[in-house]
Structure formats: C-alpha cells, structure tokens
Amino acid sequence: MERAFVRRDERIQRILEIAIREGIVYVADMAKQFDRSKSMIGRDFNVLRDKGLVERLNGKAIPTGFPLVVAEADVLPATAMALAQLIGDNQAIILEAGAVSLQLAQHVSKDLRIVVVTNSPAVAMTFSNHPKVEVWVIGGKLRSGVLIPTKKEETQILQRISAALCVLGTCNLDLKTVSTPDSEQAELKSEMMSTALKVAVSVSDESLGSTSSYFVGPLNRITHIIPASDVSNKKLKPYEKVGINIVRG
Known part of the structure; x- marks a missing residue:
C-alpha cells in the first residue's frame, strides 16, 4: 500500500505508469494500493482521461492507443x-x-x-x-x-x-x-x-x-x-x- 503522504499529482502519475505497464488499471485496485476511496481514484482516472492519456471504462481505464480488447x-x-x-x-x-x-x-x-x-x-x-x-x-x-x-x-x-x-x-x-x-x-x-x-x-x-x-x-x-x-x-x-x-x- 502506498502511503497517504503521496501528493495527488504523484499518485496520478503512478497510476498512469501502472496503466502503461499493465495495459489496464482498476479503480478498486488503485483505491486499495493508495489507501484512497474509489470515488477519489475515479476522479484521478478522469484527470488522465481528460488529458487524453487513458480511455475511461466502467471501473477501469486503459492507456490511449492500446488495443482496446478490454473495452x-x-x-x-x-x-x-x-x-x-x-x-x-x-x-x-x-x-x-x-x-x-x-x-x-x-x-x-x-x-x-x-x-x-x-x-x-x-x-x-x-x-x-x-x-x-x-x-x-x-x-x-x-x-x-x-x-x-x-x-x-x-x-x-x-x-x-x-x-x-x-x-x-x-x-x-x-x-x-x-x-x-x-x-x-x-x-x-x-x-x-x-x-x-x-x-x-x-x-x-x-x-x-x-x-x-x-x-x-x-x-x-x-x-x-x-x-x-x-x-x-x-x-x-x-x-x-x-x-x-x-x-x-
């Protein structure tokens, strides 16, 4: 579990790195990893989506440009x-x-x-x-x-x-x-x-x-x-x- 002192911009960057490495990230998993609520992690996903870095799906996100088989x-x-x-x-x-x-x-x-x-x-x-x-x-x-x-x-x-x-x-x-x-x-x-x-x-x-x-x-x-x-x-x-x-x- 990541500690609570991680700044939000750092957390969002780490979520993006995980998404690129794994090809997909889940709200529930990131909430547990960063010790934050699902709604807060969902807003982090939305930041990445609005920057065009991920595609936001139901409870998960995948990096933009990846083959969207998961979708x-x-x-x-x-x-x-x-x-x-x-x-x-x-x-x-x-x-x-x-x-x-x-x-x-x-x-x-x-x-x-x-x-x-x-x-x-x-x-x-x-x-x-x-x-x-x-x-x-x-x-x-x-x-x-x-x-x-x-x-x-x-x-x-x-x-x-x-x-x-x-x-x-x-x-x-x-x-x-x-x-x-x-x-x-x-x-x-x-x-x-x-x-x-x-x-x-x-x-x-x-x-x-x-x-x-x-x-x-x-x-x-x-x-x-x-x-x-x-x-x-x-x-x-x-x-x-x-x-x-x-x-x-």
Missing part, C-alpha cells in the same frame, strides 16, 4: 453495429478517440466508401485495411497504414468536412447542455459536432445528468446517446422524452 465487455458489438447502421455510402464521419469509436471502426462494412476524420491513431489504424475508406487523422493523413504528417490545424480539417455522423467520447450531459472538464477537449468536441448532421455522445453514470466547467454545445445538437452499461433506463428516460435516441446493445 468489448463494456461496449457491446450490438451497440457498435447499431451505430454502424447510421453510416451510408459516400458519407463522412467524425470519430473522437474512445472505446465506442474503436468498436464502431471494427464494425463498419468494408463495402462502404467513406471518409473518416479522427484524433485517435488506434481508430485510424483499424480503418487502414478498409480498401474504400479515406482516413484523416487530426495532425496528419493515414493512407495504407502510413501516417503522412501535414501542417493543417484541426479546425481547418473539420471545417472542410460535412459529416453524416459524429461520435464523441464521454461528456457531461444535462437537459440543456453538453460540457466537459477540459477546455481543449471542449473546443475540439465543439468543432467536431458543429459540422455533423447526427451527433452520438458517450455517457457514464457519473456524467449523465451533470454539468462540467467548459461548454461544448446545446443538448439539442445531440441525436443519440451511448450509455455505459451501468446507466439505468430511468435515468435515460428524460432524454428520450426530448427526442434523443438511446443506442444500447
């Missing part, structure tokens, strides 16, 4: 397949880094000719063997599995895309707004959703029904919610009443 238990193939039905031929889609986007990438038909814009190398690499898919990585272009660096800013790429679907990672949602704890993530999420006809957002039990520091956009821009497995139907009901579709496996 399959949390993001059911049926959920990914339901999202894939929203994508048509000759369309563009925007996928923010996250377990949902990676699962979706694994279930998009190879018969489709589409353009994909993403900030996730793992998602981009998943699409690299799709013969009819053109993949733009924010900061570069991926073709035949090779990342070709460019100097284009993320906003320049996103402003040129007219997307049929945007899939966002975990956000805070209440009945008026979409928000996030990180200012840079808020700006990117806002740019991503502004150009899309349909917007699907991932929510956890913690993030649904809550607000955070930085505004992403109004709730009426959201067309689909992708809930984590522990989000109750009762909690989702108010969002269904305002016309939002719930995507659940």
Whole structure:
C-alpha cells in the first residue's frame, strides 16, 4: 500500500505508469494500493482521461492507443453495429478517440466508401485495411497504414468536412447542455459536432445528468446517446422524452 503522504499529482502519475505497464488499471485496485476511496481514484482516472492519456471504462481505464480488447465487455458489438447502421455510402464521419469509436471502426462494412476524420491513431489504424475508406487523422493523413504528417490545424480539417455522423467520447450531459472538464477537449468536441448532421455522445453514470466547467454545445445538437452499461433506463428516460435516441446493445 502506498502511503497517504503521496501528493495527488504523484499518485496520478503512478497510476498512469501502472496503466502503461499493465495495459489496464482498476479503480478498486488503485483505491486499495493508495489507501484512497474509489470515488477519489475515479476522479484521478478522469484527470488522465481528460488529458487524453487513458480511455475511461466502467471501473477501469486503459492507456490511449492500446488495443482496446478490454473495452468489448463494456461496449457491446450490438451497440457498435447499431451505430454502424447510421453510416451510408459516400458519407463522412467524425470519430473522437474512445472505446465506442474503436468498436464502431471494427464494425463498419468494408463495402462502404467513406471518409473518416479522427484524433485517435488506434481508430485510424483499424480503418487502414478498409480498401474504400479515406482516413484523416487530426495532425496528419493515414493512407495504407502510413501516417503522412501535414501542417493543417484541426479546425481547418473539420471545417472542410460535412459529416453524416459524429461520435464523441464521454461528456457531461444535462437537459440543456453538453460540457466537459477540459477546455481543449471542449473546443475540439465543439468543432467536431458543429459540422455533423447526427451527433452520438458517450455517457457514464457519473456524467449523465451533470454539468462540467467548459461548454461544448446545446443538448439539442445531440441525436443519440451511448450509455455505459451501468446507466439505468430511468435515468435515460428524460432524454428520450426530448427526442434523443438511446443506442444500447
């Protein structure tokens, strides 16, 4: 057990190191190791998630860019397949880094000719063997599995895309707004959703029904919610009443 005098920033760094070494970290294990509550460790995980260093799953986290095999238990193939039905031929889609986007990438038909814009190398690499898919990585272009660096800013790429679907990672949602704890993530999420006809957002039990520091956009821009497995139907009901579709496996 780590002693209580470890500063929070040191604890968060150690959690990240363990995640990179082991490929996965669990809230319960880290709470025991650092002698802290599960809710406190969960907030530490959220700090790492908001910096783009880990993907936050139900009770655990995995380093960004790792093959998210572990995510399959949390993001059911049926959920990914339901999202894939929203994508048509000759369309563009925007996928923010996250377990949902990676699962979706694994279930998009190879018969489709589409353009994909993403900030996730793992998602981009998943699409690299799709013969009819053109993949733009924010900061570069991926073709035949090779990342070709460019100097284009993320906003320049996103402003040129007219997307049929945007899939966002975990956000805070209440009945008026979409928000996030990180200012840079808020700006990117806002740019991503502004150009899309349909917007699907991932929510956890913690993030649904809550607000955070930085505004992403109004709730009426959201067309689909992708809930984590522990989000109750009762909690989702108010969002269904305002016309939002719930995507659940």
